[in-house]
């Protein structure tokens with residue numbers, strides 16, 4: 001029995017307008033479900049639209065042609081799929097859909113939140129939609145398991161939380177499967193400048209360990225995906241994620257996805273289990289979608305034991321905060337390691353932090369790149385080498401600014417040069433020590449919305 005049935009006796013708020021539930025019910029009475037099962041989706045929709053048309057002609061209100069077409073569509077959407085969510089899911093410019101109870105639906109478009117003028121007829125209908133969504137991944141939502149986080153077969157990430165945990169009714173959040181941007185596209189969009197992209201490419205090929213940090217939804221996964229494009233295709237890459245969002249372009253990629261516990265609370269396979277397993281798979285690189293717990297220590301140890309060139313994302317509020325965050329997460333392991341030792345591990349393991357930021361106008365960009373410049377057994381020191389300097393926001397509320405660059409610390413220059421990478425001039429590359437590496441083309445794109453980035457050693 002679905003949650004909707006158990007809930008149907010509860011308080012319901014009837015939305016104004018046509019009673020979709022009634023027409024949907026009438027449709028189900030009239031249509032032959034066995035016949036319907038033999039049709040494909042398009043034929044099914046056509047058949048249902050025809051039947052609804054007949055029912056409305058006989059029993060329905062008088063409507064204009066447009067209103068009638070809209071009503072038919074809504075009834076069929078309801079019967080077939082996800083009701084009011086269907087047109088939103090069909091719109092590629094919508095990146096996130098947030099349903100806060102039946103009468104409040106928000107979407108994110110171009111980084112901005114807007115409330116839309118649509119809702120569910122009542123709470124039961126919302127529960128029914130939620131049931132349908134989570135049933136696709138063999139999960140269920142009810143009072144005994146009131147929270148579900150899942151990825152749909154179509155790639156969308158879905159989170160559901162219902163009463164008694166949610167105090168405003170069922171809440172559904174759908175994150176559109178993030179589009180895979182290449183690094184040059186991110187440069188075009190102003191998410192970073194060309195000099196920084198060239199530098200990060202060198203970092204990846206030189207097998208530095210890179211942490212991508214930022215708040216929720218700042219574009220960490222998107223950036224990690226773009227960054228992974230610099231990994232040479234000759235390498236064996238293992239990716240580990242909670243919900244597989246990365247879309248690596250290389251041939252030799254092994255994708256691992258963690259598994260939540262089953263209804264009895266058993267059988268979970270964590271990111272941590274997968275990190276440990278990945279190390280036995282002869283990876284050239286391990287890429288972890290996000291660390292948020294004890295697996296952080298395993299990741300640090302992996303980075304410190306020859307699995308360099310790793311990349312990972314973490315939630316943090318600044319580049320500096322990233323180090324503290326990693327420290328805290330690593331200490332969540334049951335292996336009790338003194339803080340000093342953890343700090344030492346971070347010092348040796350992490351080479352660079354890319355911090356991403358979402359500005360007031362919804363734009364997402366690299367806010368800072370900092371490199372770890374402290375040596376073994378020294379306290380951790382982060383040196384910013386790229387910073388986005390924002391101008392005061394004008395009346396148009398559009399964020400503008402420019403990227404400033406600083407010279408790389410000498411040890412890092414040596415590391416890059418020994419890996420055969422040229423140090424871009426913006427980062428003090430002219431004074432690089434021998435042996436000289438063959439120069440790489442720097443490209444000519446640059447971030448819109450700001451003056452040409454200046455190398456300011």
Ligand SMILES: Nc1ncnc2c1ncn2[C@@H]1O[C@H](COP(=O)(O)OP(=O)(O)OP(=O)(O)O)[C@@H](O)[C@H]1O
Nearest residue numbers: 095178179191215216217218219220221222223364
């Ligand atoms: N530079 C960018 N410009 C515009 N949109 C972007 C950019 N980077 C990411 N996005 C979009 O922002 C949304 C969130 O991106 P993403 O999933 O990469 O964020 P995240 O930081 O990994 O989120 P979470 O914290 O939930 O894991 C996606 O829809 C993505 O397509």
Ligand SMILES: [Mg+2]
Nearest residue numbers: 220221222290
């Ligand atoms: Mg992410």
